[in-house]
Amino acid sequence: MTHDPISGNEAGESSVPESVDPQREGLSRRALLFGGGGLAVGAIAGAALAGNVIDRAATSVDAIVPWRGAHQAGIVTTPQGFLTLIAFDLADGVDALRLERLLRIWTDGIDRLTQGRPGLTDTEPELAAHPARLTCTVGLGSGAFTQTGLESRRPVWLRPLPAFPNEELDEAWSGGDLVLQVCGEDPSVVAHAARFLAKDVRDFTTVRWTQNGFRNAAGQVPAGTFRNQFGQLDGSQNLQGEEAQYVFIDDPTAPAWLLGGSTMVVRRIRMNLDTWDELDRPGRENAVGRRLDDGAPLTGGTEASAADLDAKNALGFPVIDQAAHIRRSRTDDPTQRFLRRPYTYQGEPAGTISDTGQVWIAFQKDIEHQYIPVQRRQSELDLLNVWITPIGSAVFAVPRGVREGEFLAQDLFG
């Protein structure tokens, strides 16, 4: 049994080279040995040793992300290609006992589905056979506490975010008593898992909203980065390998169900492609501060390079605009960093050519210290705000991972 220092999860008995971490990269031993469309283990290990994040193309349909462990899977897991995010409201009369029952049901369902086994009452078991890096991550909204008599156990930060100047929030995309984040490399498997888990708790819940998202096909761009619908490489300066330090709650005074858990911010951010179309390429690059083709900062280097924010052009003006997205989003305080895990959404309203944006998800151990100051600075001034508008917002507490014999958030009900 190996133990992953970042996810804290058990990676299973494995002869996988240490640099190829099965939990983070979703490679089961079986996938490494037999999967990957004939891709040799040596090629995979070679890519890892070359310093690349393992390419998602190297994963097979049988790739399994372990889910039992110190933290829930689907947080520091290298983002899969597809997302279904469902927020639920608890039905009237659901008390703590029934919430506990719901979380027991989900624990069992997630246990099975993510490991390639059908759920107990699965009417389409064949859709569960090849999990393709399926992860299901559960979070609790404030209503899970206020409605069930658990208010005294609600973390103080578990409440709607403060209002920000540039947003136009729509209730239809906001809030929720519970959230289920289902991610995977196969949209059919993701859809099946999401429906199964939603169906399993329909006596206790109603669906408040569902948001579907996607990134690039495996192999298009290095895993961890994707091209958003503005054409930008997105994710370049994300946490890479330092996640544990910033993402998982490690305050010893935190309640046991949260110690090892996280906080989740969900924002639905509309991207106005019609007005973005009016902007030329230099204008587009200026808005973010990075090049469109290779994602390098306008001050040079590669996608991995940090921008030189002090650099001036021949006229003495800053090369990275004072209001560029990367200048306004970055922080001088390293303790304010967080993990971004966004997906592109694509709406389909009749009569419009594009209704697109991001289901923008961030994980951090402390929302008020890490996320809010950055969001506040960005909302006040950021060139990108001309083309992006937050239209939905929600906050969830993500319970710690479950070990053998446990169920999700069980310490909450002690």
Ligand code: HEM
């Ligand atoms: C649709 C909305 C958004 C788009 C299209 C977008 C796009 C981008 C792009 C292209 C980059 C540069 C590449 C990278 O480092 O990932 C970036 C960086 C970044 N973004 Fe965003 N972003 C969006 C929303 C947000 C929000 C809401 C936040 C947080 C409040 C945020 C925080 C950051 C941070 C922290 C960086 C890295 C800055 C650095 O250290 O260089 N972004 N974003």
